[in-house]
Amino acid sequence: xxxxxxxxxxxxxxxxxxxxxxxxxxxxxxxxxxxxxxxxxxxxxxxxxxxxxxxxxxxxxxxxxxxxxxxxxxxxxxxxxxxxxxxxxxxxxxxxxxxxxxxxxxxxxxxxxxxxxxxxxxxxxxxxxxxxxxxxxxxxxxxxxxxxxxxxxxxxxxxxxxxxxxxxxxxxxxxxxxxxxxxxxxxxxxxxxxxxxxxxxxxxxxxx
Amino acid sequence: xxxxxxxxxxxxxxxxxxxxxxxxxxxxxxxxxxxxxxxxxxxxxxxxxxxxxxxxxxxxxxxxxxxxxxxxxxxxxxxxxxxxxxxxxxxxxxxxxxxxxxxxxxxxxxxxxxxxxxxxxxxxxxxxxxxxxxxxxxxxxxxxxxxxxxxxxxxxxxxxxxxxxxxxxxxxxxxxxxxxxxxxxxxxxxxxxxxxxxxxxxxxxxxxxxxxx
Numbered sequence: 001x002x003x004x005x006x007x008x009x010x011x012x013x014x015x016x017x018x019x020x021x022x023x024x025x026x027x028x029x030x031x032x033x034x035x036x037x038x039x040x041x042x043x044x045x046x047x048x049x050x051x052x053x054x055x056x057x058x059x060x061x062x063x064x065x066x067x068x069x070x071x072x073x074x075x076x077x078x079x080x081x082x083x084x085x086x087x088x089x090x091x092x093x094x095x096x097x098x099x100x101x102x103x104x105x106x107x108x109x110x111x112x113x114x115x116x117x118x119x120x121x122x123x124x125x126x127x128x129x130x131x132x133x134x135x136x137x138x139x140x141x142x143x144x145x146x147x148x149x150x151x152x153x154x155x156x157x158x159x160x161x162x163x164x165x166x167x168x169x170x171x172x173x174x175x176x177x178x179x180x181x182x183x184x185x186x187x188x189x190x191x192x193x194x195x196x197x198x199x200x201x202x203x204x205x206x207x208x
Numbered sequence: 209x210x211x212x213x214x215x216x217x218x219x220x221x222x223x224x225x226x227x228x229x230x231x232x233x234x235x236x237x238x239x240x241x242x243x244x245x246x247x248x249x250x251x252x253x254x255x256x257x258x259x260x261x262x263x264x265x266x267x268x269x270x271x272x273x274x275x276x277x278x279x280x281x282x283x284x285x286x287x288x289x290x291x292x293x294x295x296x297x298x299x300x301x302x303x304x305x306x307x308x309x310x311x312x313x314x315x316x317x318x319x320x321x322x323x324x325x326x327x328x329x330x331x332x333x334x335x336x337x338x339x340x341x342x343x344x345x346x347x348x349x350x351x352x353x354x355x356x357x358x359x360x361x362x363x364x365x366x367x368x369x370x371x372x373x374x375x376x377x378x379x380x381x382x383x384x385x386x387x388x389x390x391x392x393x394x395x396x397x398x399x400x401x402x403x404x405x406x407x408x409x410x411x412x413x414x415x416x417x418x419x420x421x
Contacts, residue, residue: 011395014388014392014395015398015402016402018385018386018389018399018403018406019403021382021385021406022407023406023410024378024381024382025382026414027243027375028375028378028379029375031372032372032375034348034350035368035372036350082420103417103418103420104413104417105415105417105418105419106418125418128415131414131418132414140246140247141342142249144249152413152417152420156413157247160247161244161247163240164244167236168237168240171236171237174226174229175233177226178229187227188226188227188230191231192230192231192233194231195230195231195235196233196234199234199238200234202367202370205366206312206313206344206347206363206364206366207312207314
């Protein structure tokens with residue numbers, strides 16, 4: 001029984017770890033980008049703003065929150081743009097709505113002139129590094145009421161959550177597999193204890 | 209028959225994998241768990257902001273000669289006994305005033321100083337353990353939407369070094385796992401399927417979504 005448990009744990013640890021490894025690489029590499037990249041995000045290529053005629057959904061100016069985002073979604077789909085709609089900025093005096101749309105690789109801003117029925121579209125292609133940083137932060141804690149308004153943002157959230165649960169499994173199964181190696185117990189225990197003390201020491205220094 | 213060098217490499221590669229995992233275990237759990245919390249702001253039990261403790265007070269400041277905004281902020285912090293990372297407001301400072309925040313995980317001080325009257329109004333905001341954990345995940349002294357923000361507190365730098373070390377450790381663990389898997393011939397086919405599935409899924413999000421109409 002113990003042998004079967006060991007073999008199954010070892011195989012699951014291996015295969016789940018291999019499946020998860022590209023996600024772990026993504027999250028690990030983007031840590032360096034998020035912690036150290038201070039230069040202003042540079043445009044890889046920004047297309048000149050283009051003005052297009054659109055059919056403006058009724059009530060888009062009066063709508064709020066997710067309802068406004070859904071109506072904005074109708075506008076951006078007419079323009080052939082897809083992505084997560086961020087906080088929409090309203091300029092009531094000019095009857096304008098500024099709709100930022102973002103996804104890995106592309107950032108677009110749709111400046112919707114409601115009365116004229118036109119939209120000025122600016123598109124910027126982002127770098128691969130920016131895409132990794134975006135995915136690391138996505139969906140994130142901000143604008144919770146409207147977040148996940150694009151299917152693929154929700155799909156990524158599901159995968160990011162799955163990454164956490166599977167990392168928990170990998171760490172617990174890793175502890176079990178290490179504990180089975182009697183010859184490594186002392187060295188491993190010392191390292192785990194040292195890691196715990198380092199963790200507690202730094203956290204205590206930062207918060208106290 | 210494996211050579212001694214090959215056996216030694218295999219042994220030390222395996223050791224590197226679980227030694228790193230054991231050393232960074234608590235860091236990994238913290239960042240994993242807080243990543244989950246940050247992605248679920250709707251979870252009520254972790255909503256720390258509504259349970260914050262906020263107090264306000266006013267205090268006189270010592271008059272000072274002309275100083276840069278950063279030096280003046282540091283002087284004020286020293287006078288008030290505050291320590292932490294300085295956050296500047298997005299807008300430019302008003303003449304004769306200095307507004308800034310001093311933050312550390314769990315504690316935020318918003319300082320609004322009148323440099324003509326030499327008085328400061330301070331808002332002290334304390335959050336619970338959920339708030340501390342949330343902030344630890346993102347506490348780097350930099351802002352994605354504000355490239356001008358820089359680290360100015362030593363302990364922020366220490367925490368960033370810890371975050372970088374965890375990320376570097378994770379990279380090493382992933383690459384050591386590839387080597388261990390490669391050495392297990394009977395597991396290569398199934399492992400390749402698992403790895404390819406992971407790469408395709410991840411690449412779809414990192415690269416493919418940009419091409420999606």
